[in-house]
Amino acid sequence: MIEDALQKVQARIEQARLRVGRTDKVTLVAVTKNHPVSAVEEVAQLGITNVGENRVQEAKEKMLTYRGEPLTWHLIGHLQTNKVRQAVSLFQLIHSVDSKKLLDEIDKVAAKNDKVQEILLQVNVAREASKTGMTVEEFPALRDYAKTLPHIKVRGLMCIAPFAENPETVRPVFRVAAALFEDMKQYFPAGQISELSMGMTHDFEVAIEEGATIVRVGTAIFGERVYY
Numbered sequence: 001m002i003e004d005a006l007q008k009v010q011a012r013i014e015q016a017r018l019r020v021g022r023t024d025k026v027t028l029v030a031v032t033k034n035h036p037v038s039a040v041e042e043v044a045q046l047g048i049t050n051v052g053e054n055r056v057q058e059a060k061e062k063m064l065t066y067r068g069e070p071l072t073w074h075l076i077g078h079l080q081t082n083k084v085r086q087a088v089s090l091f092q093l094i095h096s097v098d099s100k101k102l103l104d105e106i107d108k109v110a111a112k113n114d115k116v117q118e119i120l121l122q123v124n125v126a127r128e129a130s131k132t133g134m135t136v137e138e139f140p141a142l143r144d145y146a147k148t149l150p151h152i153k154v155r156g157l158m159c160i161a162p163f164a165e166n167p168e169t170v171r172p173v174f175r176v177a178a179a180l181f182e183d184m185k186q187y188f189p190a191g192q193i194s195e196l197s198m199g200m201t202h203d204f205e206v207a208i209e210e211g212a213t214i215v216r217v218g219t220a221i222f223g224e225r226v227y228y
């Protein structure tokens with residue numbers, strides 16, 4: 001089941017990439033939140049090396065029981081300051097950094113751990129009140145501030161588009177995010193800004209057409225999440 005679904009998603013990623021003539025790669029982050037560790041193990045056996053979780057505690061429990069090839073763990077959900085200590089020791093890439101307070105805390109904890117934490121800056125392009133992420137107006141100042149922190153390495157930008165029945169509706173949102181991403185490259189050393197994380201089950205193809213380098217896909221691989 002998961003195997004078929006995963007193959008379909010991978011084929012759709014490939015097709016979207018080719019439709020716009022992209023020659024760079026697109027990383028699939030399999031979003032395993034609300035699915036058991038067995039689901040993580042299943043996709044790992046199928047060759048997935050990047051998994052995404054949105055809660056620190058849930059992710060930690062899975063990491064402790066996971067048996068399989070080493071994985072790159074992505075934190076994609078909102079991060080509270082009091083969870084930063086755990087997040088920094090558990091995740092290779094934190095996608096959801098959206099405030100000065102969070103930047104400061106991550107830098108402080110990473111310094112203590114003798115680590116440089118890789119992060120993405122999350123921008124709420126569509127200004128949805130229900131979503132976290134900095135505004136487009138806040139972005140330049142936080143981008144410049146992040147650059148000054150020695151234990152933080154910004155790798156790019158993350159964006160969540162509003163849900164839309166027709167994903168074409170959110171193409172302009174992805175386009176704005178891609179423009180910010182391209183623009184931010186000039187402020188950092190060459191090659192450092194390489195990740196544009198956007199696109200989920202209902203809109204990942206449009207996101208890829210607009211330049212996503214990371215898509216975060218859960219439902220299309222694992223089916224609907226069950227919330228207890």
Ligand SMILES: *Cc1c(COP(=O)(O)O)cnc(C)c1O
Pocket residue numbers: 031033054076077160199200201202216217218219220
């Ligand atoms: C849950 C989640 C996803 C995956 O969503 P699907 O619609 O199941 O693909 C992607 N990104 C974030 C930030 C999420 O919280």
